[in-house]
Amino acid sequence: MLEEIQKKGSLLSYRKDIHILDCTIRDGGLMNDFRFEDQFVKNVYNACIKAGVDYMEFGYKGSKEVFSEEDFGCWKFTSEEDLRRIVGTNDTKLKISVMADVDRTNFNEDVLPKSESVIDMIRIACYIHQIPSALEMVNNFHEKGYETSVNIMAVSHVTESELNEALEILGQSKVDCIYLVDSFGVYCPEQIRTIAKKYLAIGDKYSKKIGIHAHNNQQLAFANTIEALTLGVSMLDATITSLGRGAGNCPVELLLGFLKNPKYHQRPILKIIEEDIPKLREQGVKWGYDIPYMITAQMNMHPRSALKNINKPDWDKFVEFYDEMTIED
């Protein structure tokens, strides 16, 4: 089956199945505890509409029993009221998504029926051992009328046979889309092609869309995203200027410049980059490729060891950090 996956589309045409999902606020929120000004969120929303972006992800559906409202801005919880304050009834082509973490979402109470919500898609993030819980959420959200995806995180720490089994289970479920997630930014294009073929084989077998969520620890998020799309992956996560956890994500401005569908426009995103992104930097929000993230990725590690130094003078002590990460006790 893997060998049958071939290049789809060409560099001068476009595929109608391709969708961009902007997760600037959701993944970026990990770097400022989700404390974005409403005006910024509105500007990103309007820019996504003008740019032809297909989905915008606003935040997490975090449980208030797990997380305190004092510790986080509203996009950690993403209530219907928060969303409507920004999008009204969202009478646009832009679909709205939120992310729900397994075990951290009070999904029976906090997720309304689709008929009462502006949300279109709910993406379920889980580790591989949480697949049964993820399926319970898929069924719940599916019955409520939502599109769903399951995003298995940290697959670079998972055996091939476990991943094969997980993908089979998801293939047989009601989920609409399965995401290849490079949580640690560890993969190079050759590896992404191999893994994408595995996901795409399941997608072909069970008629599921396949998505990719890349991280930029090795300056490979854009490369890995376009390599995966060339093979048939169709849901592409990206953020404005990579804004996201640690080294951040695939930059949506690069992706918009690459895709050939005339519905996509780069200029509205450049306006945000010029006018709004500098304010975030001034507020002290830090993200994007840097040496400590490169080191954790090359070690196939979560970036948390790098992130713990992000606001300390130790951040720039690259050699010390390298020694810490590579010398075993």
Place this chain on the structure above:
Amino acid sequence: MLEEIQKKGSLLSYRKDIHILDCTIRDGGLMNDFRFEDQFVKNVYNACIKAGVDYMEFGYKGSKEVFSEEDFGCWKFTSEEDLRRIVGTNDTKLKISVMADVDRTNFNEDVLPKSESVIDMIRIACYIHQIPSALEMVNNFHEKGYETSVNIMAVSHVTESELNEALEILGQSKVDCIYLVDSFGVYCPEQIRTIAKKYLAIGDKYSKKIGIHAHNNQQLAFANTIEALTLGVSMLDATITSLGRGAGNCPVELLLGFLKNPKYHQRPILKIIEEDIPKLREQGVKWGYDIPYMITAQMNMHPRSALKNINKPDWDKFVEFYDEMTIED
């Protein structure tokens, strides 16, 4: 022939034919008129030796009839005295290279016989219409005892048939290595694979090494370099923290983290990044991926339109620059 080029090596082994060429000083010199302090050049030289880098390129062999010594630091000219001030007689495994531009090098007078020089390789940079002049230089340097390469610039502005002819001519010459140069940072991995196969077919036919010199305008320099190497390209240009013209080059620290040959070590380069690179930034030297370089690359243009604004407040006016580049008069 193109279809016969297959993947060479694997992700856990290494190929002995792979060589890294660090061109931090030569390409980086384009951003500060080659005015590096000797101590910085010495630190890069010592770091390259410790890191197991194979070649270090110090500068251009610019003609003093074309360029004034008042306008440039010494690495625009790279005299034997300049080199020996840094490397002595270079009793190390690190080979030394310089670059010679066609029509801007007084090669009869300024290039000594190899027996009188610490230089090992001379790389000839030319546009496609300058191939006959490049061949004259290849012969001259070859007779003097040097390794040579020809680096055809701006191939994204060249027709396929012209490029095929140029590669055939170079294949039949005495040159040791032919470089695939992505001058404008325009290529994506899929394109790099196609073009690399073309170069590699000539390399196979005439026993020439093939090299790659990538630019990072679309955050693809590292991706393109490792994709090309996977197919058989063996001379890999890279610079510390991408230091080079505009968006810069393939970061050598990423490459050292990727390659598996135990002779390579990343730590000495991290030391330079920690201790020396911040001083260059403080001196006002600017380089690395940014939006204007992305825009020129996506338009398949030389970065000079972006570079003209580099020290002006206009640099951050991304929308205005985008309109300038994309709206025809």
